[in-house]
Structures are given as structure tokens and as C-alpha cells.
Amino acid sequence: MTADLRVELPAEDIEGLEFAAFLAAADASLSNLAHKRAPLRRVVVSADVPRASVCPLGGPERHPAAVGLRAPVEWNTVAAIHVDEAEAAEEVRAAIGGDSAALRRLEDRDLLWYAPQERPSLVAELERGKAVSSGSLLEPFRVVLFDLDGVLTPTAEIHRRAWSALFSEYLSGRGAAPFEDSDYFEYIDGRPRNEGVRALLASRGLTLPAGEPSDPPDAETVAGLGNRKNSLFTSAIAADGVAAYPGTADVLQRLAQADKSLGVVSSSANARAVLEAAGLVELFDVVVDGQVARNEGLAGKPAPDTFAFAAVRLGAAAGEAVVIEDAVAGVAAGRAGGFGLVVGVDRGTGAARLINAGADVVVGDLSELLAYGYNGRG
């Protein structure tokens, strides 16, 4: 028991102080669970260690019950292990994502007690926990559906430069404030193309008629400016090509060799052109892009419709398919569609936001799908 905790809670007896320290440890274990390979259950391991093997922790943020370790804790000193029951996983997920109501519900939940001797069976049970265990993450699934921008190819940057080129010229011709990087994130990123045009123009007090989808790139309409951005984007990829993230083709080939059906589901109208430029198009059995969505009347992400359409095309039920996404809206689409597994790829959005949107697991890069033990031989 730390002296700091006694000062903090002078009215508590030793049992009360121990319980306070226990709850603080359960809380602290949540931050470890944001790690992508952890099961979504809080774990507290209680051990009897000599006072000399712990030391005070510095720093204003530390909990009064927290101590540092001078030496590793041996398993033979462990007195008890407490773990959330499996039903707590959804609340753990929400709490990691910053949902404070879920955190309070979790704090009211009792952890289950295990004797130290039960550790091997407990570990096996946690390992079986879906998706969050190590092992063959994608193995149970027949179909894998990938988002494009930010998952397979770093095309967001090319989009951003095309927007910048469009509006730098357009705004200077009208004496409006010049286009800034922050404008992209504020008015354009994540919106359908023409809505981005409209929002950016509105920010400068400009309005244009909507126009028609077939308007030429030099038309003074919202659709015309949208088409101009699109032609800047397509000429950039035609001129410079597109390099997929390193290792992407290798991951896709291994999955294809293991008889997975692979699909791309992208809001971009240029998905096929990007896949061709990146040399990946042959690896996919289906591509559902913005054009397909329009022709089929499918709602865009975060609605699950485009992913569901791709799964049906590949003859799979949602539960047999994996969705791999880097955007909050895309992860939410995978969750809403009841897919068998939703993998978030954290290219800067943050693991907590992806988990909170419904990702079962978060990786930093597709190569980690293989690191989970998937060797491509099924």
C-alpha cells in the first residue's frame, strides 16, 4: 500500500485502500487494451512482492496507488488474477474509444476471480477471443474487402494536391482568400466531390449553379469544378503512377493464393484507374467504386451498402467477409453491415477512434495481417 494512497483516502481501512488500488489497476489496464493484440477484457494480476522491489513513481499524472517495479514479478508471487467476463467486451471497446458512459458501466462491473493455477486455461480462453487473439486473423473468412485510399494506396495526398491546384487557380482568379491546407481538411476531406466544391466555395462567399454530371471541366458550375479536380487527379496518376504501400502486393498475393476472394470497395470514382496505375487490379475479383455505387443506387459509407454489394457479388454472406478500412466512416460501414471481422488500418486517424467506430482490431499496416500468423497457406 502506498503512502500517497493513504493520504488520498484517509477514511479507508486497509481493505478499502486495497480495493481502491485494485480498481485503479483495472482502469489502467484499459490503456493497455488499446494495443491491437490484446483481448477486450480488463485484467488485474495481484502479486505479493517485497517492498524493496517497488519504487515510487514520479510525475503529476500518476495515480497515488501506482508504483514502479525494480525487478520482474515472478509468477510464483501471484496471489490472484481478475479478468472481465466475455460479455464486457463491447463496453471495454467503447471505453477505450473514449465513451465515458461505457467507462462508468465498466467500473460497476465486477471482474471474475481466478486462482494463479488457472492461468493456462485462462490464457487459452483469452486467446480464443475473436479477432483480438494472435494467430490466423483472416483464416476463417472467404472474402476480404479492402478500402482503397489509405488502405492499399496512399492516394489521399494526390487528391489533396489536385484540390489545391484547382482552388489555388480558381480562387486567385476571383480575388478570394487563397486556398490553404486547412481548407482541405475543413471543407473537402471525406465529402463527396461536389459537396466539397460547394462547401469550399461557400467558405469564400461564392456560389455556382449545380450543373450536370456531364459538364466539361471548364464549365463554371459545381459539377464542372468537380470534373476539373477529377481530371487533375487522373492526369497526376497517369503522369506519376501510383505506388501502393510497401508490401501491399505481397499481402494480396498471399491471400489470393490461399483462395480468398478479394474485393475493393471505394467511394472514389477513380478506383479502377488507381488500381491499374498501382499494378494491383488483377488481384481483385470485384471492384465497387463510386461509379458502380451510382449506377446501382447504393448509399455511400458509412452506410454498409457498397460493402454488402461486393460481398454478394463474391457469393458471400456478410459474416464470411472481412472489411479493411482506414476511415471512421468506412469502419462504421463494416460494423453496420454485420461483417465477420472489421480491421481498422491506422494511418493517422488513431487506433482509439477506429476501435470506437467499431473496428475489431487495428493494425498499422497490412503487413501486420501476416504478422498475426497468417502464412497464406490456409
Ligand SMILES: [Mg+2]
Ligand atoms: Mg480510405
